[in-house]
Amino acid sequence: MSAIRRLAGTLAALALVASGSAAAAPAAAAVPATIPLTITNDSGRGDPVHIYVLGERDGRLGYADAAGTFHPWPTVGSVPVDAPDASIAGPADRQSLTIQLPQLSGRVYFSYGSKLVFKIVNDGRLVQPAVQNPSDPNRNLLFNWTEYTLNGSGLWINSTQVDFFSAPYQTGLRRADGSVAGTGMLQPDGFGAVVAALDATPGWDGLVQTAPDGSVLRVLSPGHAVGTGQLDPNVFAGYVDRVWAKYRAETLTVRPYANEPGRVFHGRVSGDVMTFTNAAGAVVTTFPKPSSDSILGCHRDLAAPNDDVGAIARTLCAGFNRSTLLVNSQQPDSGSGAFYQDAVTNHYAKHIHAQMADGRAYAFAFDDVGQHESLVHDGDPAAAYIQLDPFSGAATPIGGG
Numbered sequence: 001m002s003a004i005r006r007l008a009g010t011l012a013a014l015a016l017v018a019s020g021s022a023a024a025a026p027a028a029a030a031v032p033a034t035i036p037l038t039i040t041n042d043s044g045r046g047d048p049v050h051i052y053v054l055g056e057r058d059g060r061l062g063y064a065d066a067a068g069t070f071h072p073w074p075t076v077g078s079v080p081v082d083a084p085d086a087s088i089a090g091p092a093d094r095q096s097l098t099i100q101l102p103q104l105s106g107r108v109y110f111s112y113g114s115k116l117v118f119k120i121v122n123d124g125r126l127v128q129p130a131v132q133n134p135s136d137p138n139r140n141l142l143f144n145w146t147e148y149t150l151n152g153s154g155l156w157i158n159s160t161q162v163d164f165f166s167a168p169y170q171t172g173l174r175r176a177d178g179s180v181a182g183t184g185m186l187q188p189d190g191f192g193a194v195v196a197a198l199d200a201t202p203g204w205d206g207l208v209q210t211a212p213d214g215s216v217l218r219v220l221s222p223g224h225a226v227g228t229g230q231l232d233p234n235v236f237a238g239y240v241d242r243v244w245a246k247y248r249a250e251t252l253t254v255r256p257y258a259n260e261p262g263r264v265f266h267g268r269v270s271g272d273v274m275t276f277t278n279a280a281g282a283v284v285t286t287f288p289k290p291s292s293d294s295i296l297g298c299h300r301d302l303a304a305p306n307d308d309v310g311a312i313a314r315t316l317c318a319g320f321n322r323s324t325l326l327v328n329s330q331q332p333d334s335g336s337g338a339f340y341q342d343a344v345t346n347h348y349a350k351h352i353h354a355q356m357a358d359g360r361a362y363a364f365a366f367d368d369v370g371q372h373e374s375l376v377h378d379g380d381p382a383a384a385y386i387q388l389d390p391f392s393g394a395a396t397p398i399g400g401g
Contacts, residue, residue: 035100038385043389049090050110051088053106060124062124067099081121101150111143116143155173155377158184162363191391192391198347207222223296247274276312285309296364321345
């Protein structure tokens with residue numbers, strides 16, 4: 001998938017999370033046009049930090065400056081050109097910087113050392129870094145990002161490892177009562193532990209990307225690694241065969257809506273197709289045997305539109321990545337105790353979750369199924385936070401807790 005389309009998909013997903021959560025949220029005071037975002041540099045690194053606030057407002061993609069003013073990208077031709085410099089000089093090590101975070105759905109990028117390269121094309125569409133491409137100009141840069149939606153219903157902000165696992169950071173918010181909620185902190189030496197665990201897992205030991213000096217930049221997500229040939233494109237094939245065999249003889253029951261437990265769908269396999277029916281017995285959708293790429297990317301064979309079909313697909317995707325479909329015919333799982341126990345599993349997600357201080361991560365696209373994602377939300381946020389953490393040793397929780 002192109003970088004342009006990945007941004008559009010991310011923004012759409014964030015908007016869905018926001019609208020879905022807002023529907024159940026109590027009424028709150030009006031959210032201001034901007035809230036303070038404090039970026040704290042606890043990385044222990046001496047290289048300069050560059051900050052970018054990128055996102056979408058009213059159907060236009062653009063960037064925000066340090067004052068929180070939104071600037072749509074200019075309209076250009078069909079050949080990608082350099083985007084205007086949207087960088088904000090970030091804090092030095094052991095320092096903090098406060099800027100204004102505007103109402104947007106988007107990302108806050110940070111890079112160490114060098115500025116990131118962004119391109120725009122056609123009607124102001126953004127071409128983002130795509131480090132799975134060895135010729136991408138950002139391939140040898142150390143960077144990461146947090147995702148957020150700020151709108152009239154509050155702030156949703158999360159850490160993410162959907163594309164890769166890289167420079168450690170935490171993200172969070174301060175509520176009106178002064179309490180702080182954060183997520184994304186690694187356990188002591190967690191970054192190195194994830195790298196070492198994957199290096200020790202046969203078949204999953206080729207995902208690390210290094211800088212020209214040999215230092216580790218990131219671990220590429222398996223969804224991208226399948227596309228680049230760094231991971232066996234049939235890595236899940238045997239597990240899929242076992243799942244399909246199981247549900248030829250019994251029923252897979254999916255209750256995808258936590259607030260509507262009575263909405264139930266039943267899946268059975270005939271031939272190579274799994275068919276789902278609703279409580280009345282009417283056919284809702286069918287799925288072919290999914291490819292490993294479809295499982296790791298939660299797309300293609302498991303594409304998830306914003307309807308009942310998508311809700312079932314999300315649940316299937318989570319069950320495959322967590323390898324629980326053989327041990328639990330009632331999905332999604334109520335707890336995480338059985339996650340990643342099969343020999344065929346998403347080892348990338350397994351080791352990232354294991355090294356998160358709160359156990360939460362966005363290690364694949366639908367890691368929010370069952371609320372295992374690294375997300376915090378408040379309907380009346382007073383401030384937001386991003387904390388750049390060290391690559392080794394212990395991090396300090398946001399807010400000093």
